[in-house]
Amino acid sequence: MAQPTDNSVYSQRPGETVPKISEKDRASPSPLKVPSRLLMGPGPTNAHPRVLSAQSLPLLGHLHPPFLAIMDEIQQGLRYLFQTTSPYVLLVSGTGHAGMEATIANCLEPGETIVVATSGIWGQRVCDLSERYGAKVVNLESPPAAAVKLEDIKASLEQHKPAALFLCQGESSTGVHQSLAGLGELCHQHNTLLLVDTVCSLGGVPFFADEWGVDCMYSGSQKCLSAPPGAAPFFMSERAMKKLKGRKTKVATYMLDMNLVGDYWGWYGKRWYHHTGPISMWYGMREALAIVAEQGLDSMWKRHTELGKYLWAGLRQIGLEPYVTDPADRLITVNTVRVPKDIDAVKLITFAMSKFSLEISAGAIGITPTSHSSH
DSSP: OOOOOOHHHHOOOTTOOOOOOOOTTOOOOOOOOOOOOEEOSSSOOOOOHHHHHHTTSOOOOTTSHHHHHHHHHHHHHHHHHHTOOOSOEEEEESOHHHHHHHHHHHHOOTTOEEEEEESSHHHHHHHHHHHHTTOEEEEEEOOTTSOOOHHHHHHHHHHHOOSEEEEESEETTTTEEOOOTTHHHHHHHTTOEEEEEOTTTBTTBOOOTTTTTOOEEEOOSSSTTOOOSSEEEEEEOHHHHHHHHTOSSOOSOSTTOHHHHHHHTTTTSSOOOOSOOOHHHHHHHHHHHHHHHHHOHHHHHHHHHHHHHHHHHHHHHTTOEESSOOGGGBOSSSOOEEOOTTSOHHHHHHHHHHHHOEEOOSSOTTOOGGGOEEO
16 A cells, blocks of 8 residues: 655655555554562562552653652652651662762762772672763772771772762672761761662661761662662762762763752752653652651561571571671672582572572672572
8 A cells, every 4th residue: 555645644744755664563462461470589679569559640741740749759758768858869760770870970070089899790880880980990899798898998098088989788799788887987087978879778778878977879769669670769968969069070961960850859949851750650669668658667677687587597497508608798688699519500590480480580790600609
């Protein structure tokens, strides 16, 4: 069948040819089918039914007053979750990687130094990302399956006088829990911003942004908060905001420039269109934060601790041992297991999925094969 040439049918512009439409990739209409899985990897986790239900609600305009009110509720929930009074909280439109990039892009300028305390892949990626933004990177690596020691961090700050120190509170690739004790005060002494990744720890272990002197923090929606991936909880302190406003260079990303994104979230006393917020995602996060408020942080932290102990009691009964041997360095929200040498981890993980629809991560990212570690 010939295509019409009358532009009243298709609204093509004068001179634009309209060839025959290719039907090669036109799929047969059918409802979407998704298998049910029990997600026990490092993330995403299974979403709460209330969160999924909230995401099916009717769309609003991204600047409609009812939607702006939802954004205000999200910010209130974030302040409780972060334990902060800072007005500079929001959801970055994107996964934890977007939060990571927003942190580096806004808190560092080209030529400045950042010390990255690395205990797995996420520290490595911050090193890479910081270099891309022109920073001088000091990679302070921990021994395998261990946190970076406070004395090593202190020595590095004294030697390099960095603009920022980055740590990952919960390193999902290794199962390491990095202590933040004393780091806020130490960073303040050296006029250094304290940047923290809490993607797989926020909501599962204690975090106090104000009390601990954190300056910028990003997280993820799809871990302890039981929401789908697509939102990165984000926080800046007054010190970090002063650094942002005093920059000599423009933030090198438009999408993640907190001078602009913050305006959308009302940081500066007004609302300004920056981008179209992912409305349904924000619905889900509003509901996830409401569930956090209902349960209470104390209850959530206790539950994760108790279930972590219960899990390890069972794993030890069948002869399994943790990859992180020191309990002081072991993360409870992502548990890494040292697989026995006579066990084929890939076959075991494949069997768990095919037989029980149970996801176990196929090893910790960034660990050498000889380590035989699995989530």
